[in-house]
Amino acid sequence: MRHAKLLRSTPFRLALTFGLAFVVAFFLAGLITYQMLDRGLARQLDEAVNETYSVVASTYAQNDVEDLVAAVNTYARLRSVDHSIFSLENAAGNRLAGNFAAPALALGLTTREASALGLAGQGVYRIRVGIVGDNRLVVGQSFTETEQLADILLVSLGWAAGFIVLTAVLGGFFLAARAQSRLDAVAQTMIDVSNGRLETRIPLRGNGDDIDVVSARINDALGRLSGLVESMRQVSSDIAHELKTPLNRLRMTLEGAADRNDRGQPIGAHIADALSESDQINATFDALLRISQIEAGARKTRFRPVDLTDLLASIAEIYGGVAEDAGQTLQLSTPDDASVSVTGDRDLLIQMFVNLIENAITHSPKGTSISVSLALETGAAEVFVSDNGPGIPFTEREKVFQRLYRLEKSRTSQGSGLGLSLVRAIADLHSVELLLKDNNPGLGVHMIFPRH
Numbered sequence: 001m002r003h004a005k006l007l008r009s010t011p012f013r014l015a016l017t018f019g020l021a022f023v024v025a026f027f028l029a030g031l032i033t034y035q036m037l038d039r040g041l042a043r044q045l046d047e048a049v050n051e052t053y054s055v056v057a058s059t060y061a062q063n064d065v066e067d068l069v070a071a072v073n074t075y076a077r078l079r080s081v082d083h084s085i086f087s088l089e090n091a092a093g094n095r096l097a098g099n100f101a102a103p104a105l106a107l108g109l110t111t112r113e114a115s116a117l118g119l120a121g122q123g124v125y126r127i128r129v130g131i132v133g134d135n136r137l138v139v140g141q142s143f144t145e146t147e148q149l150a151d152i153l154l155v156s157l158g159w160a161a162g163f164i165v166l167t168a169v170l171g172g173f174f175l176a177a178r179a180q181s182r183l184d185a186v187a188q189t190m191i192d193v194s195n196g197r198l199e200t201r202i203p204l205r206g207n208g209d210d211i212d213v214v215s216a217r218i219n220d221a222l223g224r225l226s227g228l229v230e231s232m233r234q235v236s237s238d239i240a241h242e243l244k245t246p247l248n249r250l251r252m253t254l255e256g257a258a259d260r261n262d263r264g265q266p267i268g269a270h271i272a273d274a275l276s277e278s279d280q281i282n283a284t285f286d287a288l289l290r291i292s293q294i295e296a297g298a299r300k301t302r303f304r305p306v307d308l309t310d311l312l313a314s315i316a317e318i319y320g321g322v323a324e325d326a327g328q329t330l331q332l333s334t335p336d337d338a339s340v341s342v343t344g345d346r347d348l349l350i351q352m353f354v355n356l357i358e359n360a361i362t363h364s365p366k367g368t369s370i371s372v373s374l375a376l377e378t379g380a381a382e383v384f385v386s387d388n389g390p391g392i393p394f395t396e397r398e399k400v401f402q403r404l405y406r407l408e409k410s411r412t413s414q415g416s417g418l419g420l421s422l423v424r425a426i427a428d429l430h431s432v433e434l435l436l437k438d439n440n441p442g443l444g445v446h447m448i449f450p451r452h
Contacts, residue, residue: 015176019171030157045141057130062133068135072137087101109127186218202219253270253277322358323370326366328367333371342430382449391443
């Protein structure tokens, strides 16, 4: 079953496809090599026959064939008929020397089979026929060596092709088995996640290959998914805990109003308290809904160029009086020479800065100094909101961005614990890097906008 799975796997098919493609390319290259070798050997054979013919013919002297006869017989004795053939005939057709009786042949180079030359066997010869004086000289050489070399080449190519096919198949199995084991790990991880084990991650080999890269991306997505699910669980728990107190107060207020109504006493104050509690509950749900909409990116369609210098100046002008009423000071620092512009939703950016300033005012004592500074560093707008109040403990800095989370666990103070969650959602929507730092004393919120 596993072998059948491997045979259907993409890595095996790719390896086999590339192996077959290489075999075809190797076959074509071998065919070209064979053709070139065959032609080269044929040229060498012609050169060898012509050279031998020339050497033998050069022994002839005018009206003296003795040396020529001796040379032909010497060559004929040194080589077998299967390899080379020689024949010398006079003008009357009588054989003077040689190792075979040559039939009538055309002058020049020609190719003849052994049977056409009156020889035994299945050999083929390349023959040079010429006239030396009044004599006919025939010199030939068999194609045996040429054919042997060609056969060796063909056999070598065949073995090489078989080895390549075998290597491709085995390599395909090996690569498919390795890749399939890793893909099985991915599939098993997804099965575990679908069964609720959100902490499961795909094991990485650390070699940086494509499967490792994809696995790392999936692990990142699973990490975010796990975080979101955990966040939803936490939010559900926090919502129940957050609304339990105001709902109880609302019930008690309404019960008190009903009791006073039965006694004929005025209930206006109780109705007002009930409306206030109801408004607080609605505000909490509205804030949660707004955070969800922002995290979904629905507001990106409203992105426009926004002048941060003008925007922060307007906020500082309004909240300067609020800080003063609380016994605090609010100072703004912006570049004098130029405005700083970013791309975003103006209303959401106002909400982000207002939440940070209100948070500083609300949670800092009288005499606290709050500062807002704007700078342009290497093409990126940076906003720093800081105070010298009590600050936030280091271990709590990431938790304060969770929905409905409060440093004050008794939840007797005003607020829903959604202010900084909304700040984080708006910052993420605008790709703003949000950092909480020590202001020694107090807290500094550093916001770095993306470069244009």
